[in-house]
Structure formats: C-alpha cells, structure tokens
Amino acid sequence: MPAASASPAPAFASEDGGRPGAGANDAILRDFWYVALPARELKTGRTKSLTLCGIELELKREASTVTATAKTGESLQATEQEGLIWVYVPEAHGHAPDVPPPAFNGPGGARVQFVEEAHLPCHIDDAAYGLLDPAHGPYVHASPIWRSSKTLKDKAKDYEPSELGFTMVPHAPVNSKLYNIIGGSIRVSIAFRLPGLRIERIWNEKHTVLGVTVLTPVDANRTIIRQVFYWDTPVLTVIKPIARLFTRPFLQQDVRIMALRQQGLAFGAKGMLIRDADQLFIWYQRIKKEITDARAQGRAFVNPVKPATLRWRT
Known part of the structure; x- marks a missing residue:
C-alpha cells in the first residue's frame, strides 16, 4: 500500500455530520475523564485556572483532595492518579462518572x-x-x-x-x-x-x-x-x-x-x-x-x- 500523505491532516467532517467547532456542537466527546494537567503543577493550597472542553475551570488542591469548579459554579469530579490531574467533563449537569480514569x-x-x-x-x-x-x-x-x-x-x-x-x-x-x-x-x-x-x-x-x-x-x-x-x-x-x-x-x-x-x-x-x-x-x-x-x-x-x-x- 502507498504511504499516507505527508500533507497536514485533512478537513474531516465530525461524526454528527458537522464540522468540528460548528455551532453549539463542537464534536468533543463528553462524559469522559480528561487530563487537566500534571499533578506537580498544582501545589497544595494553590489554585490553577484553565479551560477544558470549552469550560473555564478552577482547580484547587487541599491536602490530598483536588476540586474542580466551573466558572458557572458547577462542581466537576476531579482526582489525581499516577501523577496526573484528571477532570470528568459531563455531557449534562450532574452527570457523574461510572468508572475511574484510565490506569496506565x-x-x-x-x-x-x-x-x-x-x-x-x-x-x-x-x-x-x-x-x-x-x-x-x-x-x-x-x-x-x-x-x-x-x-x-x-x-x-x-x-x-x-x-x-x-x-x-x-x-x-x-x-x-x-x-x-x-x-x-x-x-x-x-x-x-x-x-x-x-x-x-x-x-x-x-x-x-x-x-x-x-x-x-x-x-x-x-x-x-x-x-x-x-x-x-x-x-x-x-x-x-x-x-x-x-x-x-x-x-x-x-x-x-x-x-x-x-x-x-x-x-x-x-x-x-x-x-x-x-x-x-x-x-x-x-x-x-x-x-x-x-x-x-x-x-x-x-x-x-x-x-x-x-x-x-x-
């Protein structure tokens, strides 16, 4: 078979038929855990602001607990695992994870x-x-x-x-x-x-x-x-x-x-x-x-x- 093209990635349509980022549907999967940042970047007693899946978040570490709060006031599930801070991004308000983050x-x-x-x-x-x-x-x-x-x-x-x-x-x-x-x-x-x-x-x-x-x-x-x-x-x-x-x-x-x-x-x-x-x-x-x-x-x-x-x- 021929090698794949060396040109930049093609303009693929998203799975719902729309272009990624078009309208309210940005084609990003939700109800998933995402790595927010390495754990070493979040010190005890400190906060870290970031955007994840279009959601403005504030992460905070208190002792062994990590919390994630959206700008809207909604609390998201967050945890530290294998040196990484994971945040669960729900599809709808109140959705909770059924499983923990992937273990490596x-x-x-x-x-x-x-x-x-x-x-x-x-x-x-x-x-x-x-x-x-x-x-x-x-x-x-x-x-x-x-x-x-x-x-x-x-x-x-x-x-x-x-x-x-x-x-x-x-x-x-x-x-x-x-x-x-x-x-x-x-x-x-x-x-x-x-x-x-x-x-x-x-x-x-x-x-x-x-x-x-x-x-x-x-x-x-x-x-x-x-x-x-x-x-x-x-x-x-x-x-x-x-x-x-x-x-x-x-x-x-x-x-x-x-x-x-x-x-x-x-x-x-x-x-x-x-x-x-x-x-x-x-x-x-x-x-x-x-x-x-x-x-x-x-x-x-x-x-x-x-x-x-x-x-x-x-």
Missing part, C-alpha cells in the same frame, strides 16, 4: 518521570489524526536519531480491539535506535484509546518505559498535547536533563504542521482517507460514532474494530 500501570511506582507539552491550533480529532497517521513520524518528525522519509520500510502490523480503541500487538521495533537504550530483546506495544490517549509500552526482561501521549481539548480549535513518561530505567534518569533538547522541538513540529493545516482549511482544502495507511483514523471515527450512537440509543458500546493486519510503507 506505569513502571517505577507509576511516578511521572518526564513531561513536555505543546499547544496545537486544532480540534482534538485532527490532533488524533496526527498521532495515528503512519506517515506522520518520518515526514513531520524527521530526525537522524528517529527516522526520516529516506529510510522507508514495508511494514505489516497486527491490530486487535481494546477498550474504547485498538492495540498494535507486541512486536520487535525496527525503526528507532532510541529503543535500544534500555537494552536488547525489546518488545513494543502501542494502544490508542478514545478520546485521546496513545499508550506505548517498551520493555525487555529488566526494564520498562511507558510513554503516554495525552490530548486535552481546550476548546473546538485548540488542543494541548503532552508527552508523559514513566520508567524504571536508570540510564534514562541520567540523561533526563538533556531530554528537552529533543522533545521540545519534536512537539513544535506538531504545532507547525497543524498551523499549516489551518492555512489549508482557509482555502477549503479537502482530504481523503486511504486504506491501509489511514485505517487507524477510520477506526477512530467509527469508534467515536459508536460511542455517540450507543449513548443516544441507551445501549452498551460495541467496539467496531476487528482484528486485522495493516500494511504500509513508512
């Missing part, structure tokens, strides 16, 4: 070792496309230590459905030399869970690195992307002071490509999805639609993803 089960006592973030000028759906597009890595994040468009290889990856998403089953990595920093005999598993979590687990017999990419919708036109890492690998702790020299430019490449996309949208740019290269985003759209349909019909969610082997060149 990170190594090293689930202690956050490193966080970097950037502000993307786009809807969360477009940010998700950037995470799922196989061509995104070699074209947007081209780097001598990562990969480039000049070192494309034929790939065949096995996928299976997982909770509110899909998972690339464990495999031996073939692209990045960075994986080898924790030693040999490495395995990698990558899961994507709606509304915006990419969970990459890298491990061998001795060590584990967990990298979580978190998408937090500010509103219909802005999304925060955070790279959160957990590890039990001493060598990564040693090199952590210089890690931002690589991660910050990495995320700024995402900012640039999304800004270019906005320029294209101003001229009515259209997009298309190509199997197998865009199958992950096609699944994203189908899962999002199933979530909204199941809620509207008062029935249980049924994951539309079936086990599959996808092939592309990247």
Whole structure:
C-alpha cells in the first residue's frame, strides 16, 4: 500500500455530520475523564485556572483532595492518579462518572518521570489524526536519531480491539535506535484509546518505559498535547536533563504542521482517507460514532474494530 500523505491532516467532517467547532456542537466527546494537567503543577493550597472542553475551570488542591469548579459554579469530579490531574467533563449537569480514569500501570511506582507539552491550533480529532497517521513520524518528525522519509520500510502490523480503541500487538521495533537504550530483546506495544490517549509500552526482561501521549481539548480549535513518561530505567534518569533538547522541538513540529493545516482549511482544502495507511483514523471515527450512537440509543458500546493486519510503507 502507498504511504499516507505527508500533507497536514485533512478537513474531516465530525461524526454528527458537522464540522468540528460548528455551532453549539463542537464534536468533543463528553462524559469522559480528561487530563487537566500534571499533578506537580498544582501545589497544595494553590489554585490553577484553565479551560477544558470549552469550560473555564478552577482547580484547587487541599491536602490530598483536588476540586474542580466551573466558572458557572458547577462542581466537576476531579482526582489525581499516577501523577496526573484528571477532570470528568459531563455531557449534562450532574452527570457523574461510572468508572475511574484510565490506569496506565506505569513502571517505577507509576511516578511521572518526564513531561513536555505543546499547544496545537486544532480540534482534538485532527490532533488524533496526527498521532495515528503512519506517515506522520518520518515526514513531520524527521530526525537522524528517529527516522526520516529516506529510510522507508514495508511494514505489516497486527491490530486487535481494546477498550474504547485498538492495540498494535507486541512486536520487535525496527525503526528507532532510541529503543535500544534500555537494552536488547525489546518488545513494543502501542494502544490508542478514545478520546485521546496513545499508550506505548517498551520493555525487555529488566526494564520498562511507558510513554503516554495525552490530548486535552481546550476548546473546538485548540488542543494541548503532552508527552508523559514513566520508567524504571536508570540510564534514562541520567540523561533526563538533556531530554528537552529533543522533545521540545519534536512537539513544535506538531504545532507547525497543524498551523499549516489551518492555512489549508482557509482555502477549503479537502482530504481523503486511504486504506491501509489511514485505517487507524477510520477506526477512530467509527469508534467515536459508536460511542455517540450507543449513548443516544441507551445501549452498551460495541467496539467496531476487528482484528486485522495493516500494511504500509513508512
């Protein structure tokens, strides 16, 4: 199959047929937990103002308790888990969460070792496309230590459905030399869970690195992307002071490509999805639609993803 286009993410329609951000329906999923910010940014006795899913919030920490209050006076559920502050964004006033936030089960006592973030000028759906597009890595994040468009290889990856998403089953990595920093005999598993979590687990017999990419919708036109890492690998702790020299430019490449996309949208740019290269985003759209349909019909969610082997060149 041909590689996915290296151009900015297409102008995809939202699942309800409208453009993201159009009118009152901003196409952002609610009745979900979202990461509001890293826990280290909310000190005891202090408050933090932010906007989440278009809602102006004030977070406050008192001892071991975190509270979230909307500008309207409504209280939202908030909690700290694995070094992150989560806020439950309800569809309607008074809706309470049925389940806790997703657990990553990170190594090293689930202690956050490193966080970097950037502000993307786009809807969360477009940010998700950037995470799922196989061509995104070699074209947007081209780097001598990562990969480039000049070192494309034929790939065949096995996928299976997982909770509110899909998972690339464990495999031996073939692209990045960075994986080898924790030693040999490495395995990698990558899961994507709606509304915006990419969970990459890298491990061998001795060590584990967990990298979580978190998408937090500010509103219909802005999304925060955070790279959160957990590890039990001493060598990564040693090199952590210089890690931002690589991660910050990495995320700024995402900012640039999304800004270019906005320029294209101003001229009515259209997009298309190509199997197998865009199958992950096609699944994203189908899962999002199933979530909204199941809620509207008062029935249980049924994951539309079936086990599959996808092939592309990247």
